[in-house]
Amino acid sequence: MSLLSVEGFSLSFVQYETGLRRRRLEVITDLDLEVDAGELVAVVGSSGSGKSLLAHAILGVLPSNAAEGGRIAYDGAPLDAARRTALRGREIALIPQSVTFLDPLARVGAQAQRAADLVGVTDPAGAARTAFRRLDLGHSVADRYPHELSGGMARRVLTATATIGIPRLVLADEPTPGLHPAVVTETLGGLRLMADRGAAVMLITHDLLRAVEVADRIAVFYAGTTVEVAPAAAFTGDGAALRHPYTRALWQALPQHGFTPLPGAQPPPTDLPPGCLFTDRCPLVVPECRQARPAARQVDQSLVRCIRA
Amino acid sequence: MLEARDLRFRYRRDDPWVVDGVDLCVEPGEVVGLRGPSGRGKTTVARLLAGYLAPDRGRVLVDGAPLVRGGQPVQLVSQHPELAVDPRWRLAEILAEAGPVDADLLDALSIARGWLDRYPHELSGGELQRVTVARALLSGATYVVADEVSAMLDPITQAQIWHVLLDRVRRGGIGLVAICHDDPLLDVVAGRVVDLSAPVRVAARS
Amino acid sequence: MTAVGETLGRRPGSPPRAGAAKSLGLTDRRARTLVQIGLGVAALVAMVIAGTMLAPAAELTDLTARRQPPSLAHPFGTDWLGRDMLARTLVGLRLSLAVGTLAASVSAVVALLLAAAAGALGRRVDAGVSWLVDLFLAVPHLVLLILIAFAAGRGAAGVIIAVAVTHWPSLTRLLRGEARRVAASDYVAASQRLGRSGWWVARRHLLRHLVPQFTVGLVLLFPHAILHEAALSFLGLGLSPHAPAIGIILSDAMRYLSAGAWWLAVLPGVALLAVVKAVDMVGENLRALLDPRSVHE
Numbered sequence: 001m002s003l004l005s006v007e008g009f010s011l012s013f014v015q016y017e018t019g020l021r022r023r024r025l026e027v028i029t030d031l032d033l034e035v036d037a038g039e040l041v042a043v044v045g046s047s048g049s050g051k052s053l054l055a056h057a058i059l060g061v062l063p064s065n066a067a068e069g070g071r072i073a074y075d076g077a078p079l080d081a082a083r084r085t086a087l088r089g090r091e092i093a094l095i096p097q098s099v100t101f102l103d104p105l106a107r108v109g110a111q112a113q114r115a116a117d118l119v120g121v122t123d124p125a126g127a128a129r130t131a132f133r134r135l136d137l138g139h140s141v142a143d144r145y146p147h148e149l150s151g152g153m154a155r156r157v158l159t160a161t162a163t164i165g166i167p168r169l170v171l172a173d174e175p176t177p178g179l180h181p182a183v184v185t186e187t188l189g190g191l192r193l194m195a196d197r198g199a200a201v202m203l204i205t206h207d208l209l210r211a212v213e214v215a216d217r218i219a220v221f222y223a224g225t226t227v228e229v230a231p232a233a234a235f236t237g238d239g240a241a242l243r244h245p246y247t248r249a250l251w252q253a254l255p256q257h258g259f260t261p262l263p264g265a266q267p268p269p270t271d272l273p274p275g276c277l278f279t280d281r282c283p284l285v286v287p288e289c290r291q292a293r294p295a296a297r298q299v300d301q302s303l304v305r306c307i308r309a
Numbered sequence: 310m311l312e313a314r315d316l317r318f319r320y321r322r323d324d325p326w327v328v329d330g331v332d333l334c335v336e337p338g339e340v341v342g343l344r345g346p347s348g349r350g351k352t353t354v355a356r357l358l359a360g361y362l363a364p365d366r367g368r369v370l371v372d373g374a375p376l377v378r379g380g381q382p383v384q385l386v387s388q389h390p391e392l393a394v395d396p397r398w399r400l401a402e403i404l405a406e407a408g409p410v411d412a413d414l415l416d417a418l419s420i421a422r423g424w425l426d427r428y429p430h431e432l433s434g435g436e437l438q439r440v441t442v443a444r445a446l447l448s449g450a451t452y453v454v455a456d457e458v459s460a461m462l463d464p465i466t467q468a469q470i471w472h473v474l475l476d477r478v479r480r481g482g483i484g485l486v487a488i489c490h491d492d493p494l495l496d497v498v499a500g501r502v503v504d505l506s507a508p509v510r511v512a513a514r515s
Numbered sequence: 516m517t518a519v520g521e522t523l524g525r526r527p528g529s530p531p532r533a534g535a536a537k538s539l540g541l542t543d544r545r546a547r548t549l550v551q552i553g554l555g556v557a558a559l560v561a562m563v564i565a566g567t568m569l570a571p572a573a574e575l576t577d578l579t580a581r582r583q584p585p586s587l588a589h590p591f592g593t594d595w596l597g598r599d600m601l602a603r604t605l606v607g608l609r610l611s612l613a614v615g616t617l618a619a620s621v622s623a624v625v626a627l628l629l630a631a632a633a634g635a636l637g638r639r640v641d642a643g644v645s646w647l648v649d650l651f652l653a654v655p656h657l658v659l660l661i662l663i664a665f666a667a668g669r670g671a672a673g674v675i676i677a678v679a680v681t682h683w684p685s686l687t688r689l690l691r692g693e694a695r696r697v698a699a700s701d702y703v704a705a706s707q708r709l710g711r712s713g714w715w716v717a718r719r720h721l722l723r724h725l726v727p728q729f730t731v732g733l734v735l736l737f738p739h740a741i742l743h744e745a746a747l748s749f750l751g752l753g754l755s756p757h758a759p760a761i762g763i764i765l766s767d768a769m770r771y772l773s774a775g776a777w778w779l780a781v782l783p784g785v786a787l788l789a790v791v792k793a794v795d796m797v798g799e800n801l802r803a804l805l806d807p808r809s810v811h812e
Contacts, residue, residue, distance in 0.1 A: 016545055046463035048433025178388055178460035180346075180490055206463045253464040255497040261468035265419040265436065361704050381708050387701065395702040397723040406706065448709070 001076055002034040003200040004058070004169055009033075009070035011053055011224075012269075013063070025269040027053055028224040029277075031070070032296050032303065035202050037168065040195040042203045042211035042232075044250070045221030046266055051204045055171045059094055060084025074169070089119050093167035097174045099154040102146040102161070109142025112161045119165040131160040135190060152183040159190055170194055170201045176210070188214045208235070208250055220247045223266050223277040225293075230302040243302050243309040245282050276306070284308045310372060311335045311383060311452040311484055316357055317366035327353050330367070333503055335484035337451055340475070342499030343488040346506045351488045352387075354505070355456040358486060359385035371452070384445035388457040390437040394429045400440055401425040407448040417473045418443050435466040442470050446477060454486045459494070471498055548800045555797035559612070562790065566609030573602040573759060582776050592778040595771065604783045607761040608790050610754065614671060615741030618678035622740070623733040625679070626686035627725060634694025635717040644691060651684040660743060664752045674753045678740045686732045690725055697724045727805040734798035738791040745787060761787050 011028035028050040035041045043051050056062050058072060060081055072079045074087070084092075103111055109128055116124035116131075132142060135156045146154055155175070163170060172191055176184040188203070192214045195201045205211050211218060212235045219229045227244045234241035239251035249262040264281035273279055275290035282289065286308070294305045311334065318328040327350055335341045345351045356362045358369055360376040360383060368375060371382045387393055394403050404410055404425070415422075418439040429437055438458060445453050455474065459467035475498060478485050489495045495502060577597035585592045591600035633641040651659070660681050667673035697703060703720050711719075747753035748762025756763055761783055768779035 020543065020546055020549075044463075046433070046466055047435045047461070178457055178490075181492075206461065208464055250464050253468040255468075255491070255494045259468050259471070259497055261472055262465050263419060263469070265421065265439075265466075266433075268421075268423075271423070360708055361701075381710070385705075393701045393705065395700075395720055395723075398702075398719075406709070 002036045003075055004033070004035040004202070005071075005073040006031055006033040006054070007071045007073075009054070009057070009072060010068065011050070011057060011062075012067050014065050014067070023270055026224065026272055027269045028057075029272070030225050030293060030296075030305075031221075032226050033202075033219050033229065035169070035200040037200045038195060038198050039216040040192060040201040040203060040214055041229075042205060042215035042218045043221060044205060044208050044211055044218055046206065048266060048269075049221040050224040051221050052173055055094060055173050055202070055204060058084070058092065058169075058171060059088050061088075089115075090165045091167055092169045093163050093165065093171070095159050095162045095170065095172040095175055097177055099146065099151075099158055102154065102158060104146050107143055107145055108149070108157045108161075112142070112157070112164055115161045116164045121165060127164055128160075131164045132157075135160045151179065152186045155179075155183060155187050156190065159187070163194065168199055170199050172201065172203045174204055174206070176205070176207065184210055209254060209256075220244065220250065222246050223272065224269060225277060226296070226303070226305065227278065228302055228304045228306075234302065241300075243299050243304040244278075244306050245284050245308075246278055249283075278306075310370075311358065311486075312370045313354075313358060313367065314370065315367035316354065316364045316369070318353055318357060318362060318364050328357065328364075331505065333358070333486070335452060335486055337482065337484045338478060339501075340478055340485040340487055340499050342495040342502035343486060344490070344492075344495060344502055344504045344506075350505060352456055355385060355387070355454045355486070355488055358452075358454050359383045361385065381448060382450055383452045383454065384448055384450040385454045385456065386438075386441050386445045386458050388460055390434065390441040391429060393441050394437070396429050398429075399425070400427055400429065400432070403429075403440065404444055404447060407444045409447070411447060414443055414446060414473070417476070419469060435462050438462060438466070439470060442473065446473075446483075450483065452484045452486070454488070456488045457490070460490070467494075474498075545804070548804050552797050552800045552804070555793045555800070558793045559790070559797075562605060563609050563612065566605040566607075569602040570606050572599055573606040575599070575602075582771065582774075582779075584776075585778050585782070591782045592776070594767075594779055600778065600782065603759045603764060604761070604786050607759045607764050607783065608786060610758060610760045611741050611744050611748075611762070611787070612737075612790060614674055614744045614754070614760075615678070616737050618675045618744070619682060619733065619736035619740040621675065621679040622682040623686060623729060623736055625683040626690055626732070627729050629683070629687050630690030630694045630725060631717050631721050633691045634698040634721050635713040637713075641691070641695065644687065648684045648688050648691070651681070652688075656681045657746075660747065661750065661752060664747050669752055669755070671754055671758075674744050674747050677747065678743050681743075682736055682739060686729075686736065689732060690728060693724055693728060694721055697721055731798060731802040731805060734794065734801055737794045737798070741787075741791055741794070 009028060009031040010026070013025045013027060014022050015025060016022055031050070031054065033041070033043070033054070043054070045051050053062070057068065058079065074083070074092070077083070102108065109132070112128035112131060113124045116127040121127045128142070137153065137156055137160065141149070141153065141157070146157070149157060170191070175191070176187050179187070184207075188210060191201050191203055195216075203211060203215060208218075212232050215232045217229055217231050218235065220227050228242070228247045230242060230247065235251060238257065239248045242248045242251060252258050252260050253262065262281055262283075267273055267277060267280065273290070275292055276282070276294055279285050279289050288307060294307050296303050296305050299309050313331055313333040316328050316331040317326055319326045331354055333341065333343070333354075343351055343354065353362065357364050360369070376383065420439050420443060424432060424436065424440070432440070442458065453474065459470055462470070474485060477483050487495065487499050575598060577593070580589070580593050580597045582595055583589060583593045589599050589601065591604055594600055594603070629644050633644040660677050663680055664673045664677035667676045697720055703716055706716055706720065744753060744760070745762035745765070748760040749766045751766065753762055754760040764783045765780055768776070768783070771779050
């Protein structure tokens with residue numbers, strides 16, 4: 001049984017346009033995802049595909065006009081609003097995207113201690129020390145201010161502070177935005193280590209190549225739905241082991257694999273096509289594709305939503 | 310030719326030089342990559358080349374003449390498109406400021422017509438970046454400085470944008486400076502690469 | 516209105532929106548905001564109309580009905596000359612509202628122009644505007660108000676000048692912050708690289724960012740201005756004693772309070788607060804409407 005289990009999850013918002021007119025944005029439709037303790041699952045997709053919103057839903061920090069459908073279960077039991085609030089920061093932690101989440105006016109050791117205090121840890125100072133040691137941060141780092149740290153160290157402090165409650169489920173939301181490759185390696189390595197030590201880690205990123213290096217499985221999002229969940233080993237060579245045409249297109253668009261782009265863009269959440277969401281761009285499309293959204297089915301090692309897989 | 314001669318820049322008089330003696334030149338039809346250690350130095354070079362900052366020492370020249378305000382020969386496309394557009398302008402207006410709308414270019418960048426009525430915050434990062442690239446190309450500039458333009462994008466959007474940029478370069482239209490920390494990408498797009506951390510420059514300074 | 520209920524799915528444990536359906540049964544939050552603005556504006560307009568229609572009645576003296584407590588014939592009672600207090604209050608409110616809004620408008624426009632100049636015309640102009648704002652804010656504004664009203668020679672003109680001059684600094688500071696932020700942005704830099712003048716930048720970029728805050732700031736200045744006009748008139752430094760401005764009504768009523776004629780001060784005072792509250796409600800709802808986050812239901 002997986003620690004985190006998302007089944008047929010959907011998310012929509014009602015927004016005002018001009019005046020009193022409203023429209024509905026279906027940002028996530030029919031999403032399936034499972035993350036087990038000890039594994040790192042990367043969620044990959046273009047911006048606007050709903051990746052971050054899933055993390056916000058799990059944490060229970062969506063705006064009030066959000067409407068959900070489907071199920072999210074944590075540790076076997078449904079994850080309702082009350083449970084989300086209770087577990088947030090404790091068993092379920094978010095590592096935010098930007099180091100600006102650190103207070104520039106406080107020493108980092110004190111910030112970690114405060115985080116531990118907020119989470120309800122019995123010995124905040126001790127927990128802060130342990131967390132820093134866990135991430136290979138030396139003794140002297142605790143006394144520094146954020147601006148005195150190098151990029152990589154700041155990221156590690158951020159990770160330490162965010163995971164001070166020793167969470168069982170870690171959500172990392174785009175933890176390496178435009179960072180230097182060495183810092184990316186460091187950061188992702190830290191996440192891998194957390195998974196190896198027993199946590200369930202969900203890594204949200206657009207960087208497919210780096211994700212493949214550290215993840216056990218990769219979930220590919222497109223227009224708010226999971227089109228494929230494949231083992232990292234399938235992402236190799238020319239992508240023949242990849243089942244969904246979008247996943248294959250992503251792989252083949254990389255500079256090291258041919259740099260061939262698929263034309264077109266993701267459909268907006270206000271205007272999703274009937275049937276499969278990929279029909280406008282799919283090279284394998286047939287008339288049946290437009291009739292209904294494909295169900296997720298197991299094909300070899302992957303879970304795929306495609307009738308042609 | 311877009312030329313940078315011995316560019317030096319620092320934010321305040323007592324600060325160390327952020328850009329320390331950079332030389333660069335680009336001709337229309339070629340792509341010059343720019344690689345380097347810290348993000349800040351490379352972005353500062355990009356802003357100096359496009360005229361957003363004035364160098365403390367050294368010069369930026371376009372065909373021998375210094376950059377002037379107006380008649381913009383050098384356009385900048387930056388890593389964060391949401392900061393480069395006025396959030397209270399519709400996309401149609403943002404594009405129109407640069408120049409008359411070219412339907413072929415919009416199609417090549419997969420910019421849907423429906424987007425033009427929308428505001429920037431209604432688009433995702435990848436969609437907005439396509440618009441800022443279109444804006445740069447519609448302005449009729451001869452040189453484009455692309456500063457980590459695809460660092461935050463998925464592989465397909467990245468490839469689409471670069472293909473359009475490279476196509477324009479190949480047709481003899483523009484000279485491109487590509488700033489990128491992703492070596493495989495730089496290898497594919499750039500004809501030659503200037504490395505800001507190369508030791509030979511340190512020797513040249515003294 | 517779309518059938519929101521059926522398009523929304525299960526909401527995970529969020530509490531039912533108790534305040535959602537107000538007395539009018541509206542669940543659409545934006546519609547509620549618009550209705551509240553409408554009610555506020557309607558109340559003020561009704562008051563102004565009533566004040567205009569009752570102007571002759573406010574002057575009517577009836578020496579047989581002096582200092583009468585509130586009754587059906589005279590809901591606000593009568594004063595020492597037998598004049599109906601309700602009529603006098605309404606006329607006074609209309610006067611205060613007119614003077615206050617005029618003064619606030621002048622103030623707000625000055626603030627907008629100064630803020631736009633600070634944003635569009637470069638660092639030195641900005642430094643100058645900042646310095647001026649700090650100068651005015653350093654002086655306690657009630658003292659400044661009294662001094663200027665006195666120096667400008669009393670009467671309506673003096674009050675308007677005094678209120679206008681003391682109210683522009685805080686709005687300017689707010690707008691200037693926004694103007695500087697816009698001026699430092701990459702999109703303004705891009706426009707400048709394309710050769711656009713400071714004037715063009717102010718018109719196409721700055722104005723769009725400043726107008727929403729300007730509008731809200733303008734409406735929220737009205738209550739301040741109205742109250743300050745009342746204060747000046749109360750102190751005898753405002754409108755002439757013959758015009759029944761609320762401040763004058765209140766100051767005249769002071770003499771009769773100890774004699775037990777409480778309605779001469781309390782009821783006009785409460786009416787003034789009601790007007791201020793109505794304007795404030797319009798302003799706050801306008802702010803909620805113009806907040807970019809109001810796009811969420």
